[in-house]
Amino acid sequence: LAKTTQPISMDSYEGQEVNITCSHNNIATNDYITWYQQFPSQGPRFIIQGYKTKVTNEVASLFIPADRKSSTLSLPRVSLSDTAVYYCLVGDYNQGGKLIFGQGTELSVKP
Amino acid sequence: DTGVSQDPRHKITKRGQNVTFRCDPISEHNRLYWYRQTLGQGPEFLTYFQNEAQLEKSRLLSDRFSAERPKGSFSTLEIQRTEQGDSAMYLCASSLVGGRETQYFGPGTRLLVL
Numbered sequence: 722l723a724k725t726t727q728p729i730s731m732d733s734y735e736g737q738e739v740n741i742t743c744s745h746n747n748i749a750t751n752d753y754i755t756w757y758q759q760f761p762s763q764g765p766r767f768i769i770q771g772y773k774t775k776v777t778n779e780v781a782s783l784f785i786p787a788d789r790k791s792s793t794l795s796l797p798r799v800s801l802s803d804t805a806v807y808y809c810l811v812g813d814y815n816q817g818g819k820l821i822f823g824q825g826t827e828l829s830v831k832p
Numbered sequence: 833d834t835g836v837s838q839d840p841r842h843k844i845t846k847r848g849q850n851v852t853f854r855c856d857p858i859s860e861h862n863r864l865y866w867y868r869q870t871l872g873q874g875p876e877f878l879t880y881f882q883n884e885a886q887l888e889k890s891r892l893l894s895d896r897f898s899a900e901r902p903k904g905s906f907s908t909l910e911i912q913r914t915e916q917g918d919s920a921m922y923l924c925a926s927s928l929v930g931g932r933e934t935q936y937f938g939p940g941t942r943l944l945v946l
Contacts, residue, residue, distance in 0.1 A: 764923050764937030765875065766834070808874055819865065819888065820925075820935060822874025 725809045730827040739796045741826050743809030746790045751813040754785060754792045759806045759825070768807075769794070796828075804830045834858070836938035838924050844944045845914055852910045853941045857926030864907050865935060866899055867923040868892065875923055881907060882929065914945045 726744040733739045745754070753772050757765035769776055771783040771792070782795040796803055806825040812818070835858040845851050857864050863882050867875035878897070879889045883904040893899075896914075901907040911918055921942050925935040 762921075762940070762942070764834070764836075764925070764940050766937065767934050770934070819877035819880060819890075820867075820875070821877070824872070825874055 725811055725823050727807075727809050727823065727826045729824060730829070732829050732831065733799055734831050735800055736798050739799050739803070739828060739830075741794045741796075741807055741809075741828070742791060743794070744791045745809070745811045748789050748811050749813065752811050753813070754783065754789075755810045755812075755820075756781070756783065756794050757808045757810065757820075757822075759808065760804075765808060765822075799828075799830045801830050801832065804828060834936040834938065836924060836926055836936050838922075838938040838941050840941055841939060842942050842944075844946065846946050847914060847916060849914055850910065850912045851914055851943065852908055853922055853924075853943075854906060854908050855924030855926075855938060856906045857924070858928075858936060859905075861926035861928050861936075862904065863927045863929060863933070863935075864901055865925040865927075866907070866909050867925065869921040869923060869940070870919075878909075911943075914943075916945050919943055919945045 755770040756768045758768050759765040769781050769783045773785050776783045784793045806827050808822050808825040837856045839854045865880040866878040869875040879899050881901040896912045899909045921940040923940045925937045927933040927935045
């Protein structure tokens, strides 16, 4: 499974757009990029998944350049409740199997 | 609420005692996963089942750990002779085989070994 690198922490203010970038230089052809969100004392929650270009849902957007060696999770107009740890995962999850989590990015949203 | 439940939510035990945790996955999900998470780290994979078959176990799962999913529904994770290093959050997740699988996590069981 491809190793991922993302910032350890980020700060933002309410109402701002937040972009968290993840590097995955060794991504394989069959790998998807998946982002999870985790609040303290809760299990991770699936946010979004993509393979290439752009994916958007009601929570976030995921931008993936053509070479797929990085990806950017975009959270529009964050609120205090978006304060959480965000994990970028890369793998061929069509086959199931374990998720490999890194340390994640701790996002702190301030008023 | 993802539909995955875990019991208990918190457990305090003394070193050397045995503990058992239960996970109830989303009812139609045939894959069930166990992860462990320590403070400041991402979750680490322990083991997973497809129906009642245990398909993979991590090297983290020492012989003091055992997991079962007897009827392909709920699962239990038992830790024998607990050690202080076992203190962690134990997370369960479930998924449905086919297509792009998404794992849905439960709220976790926080274990403290004194």
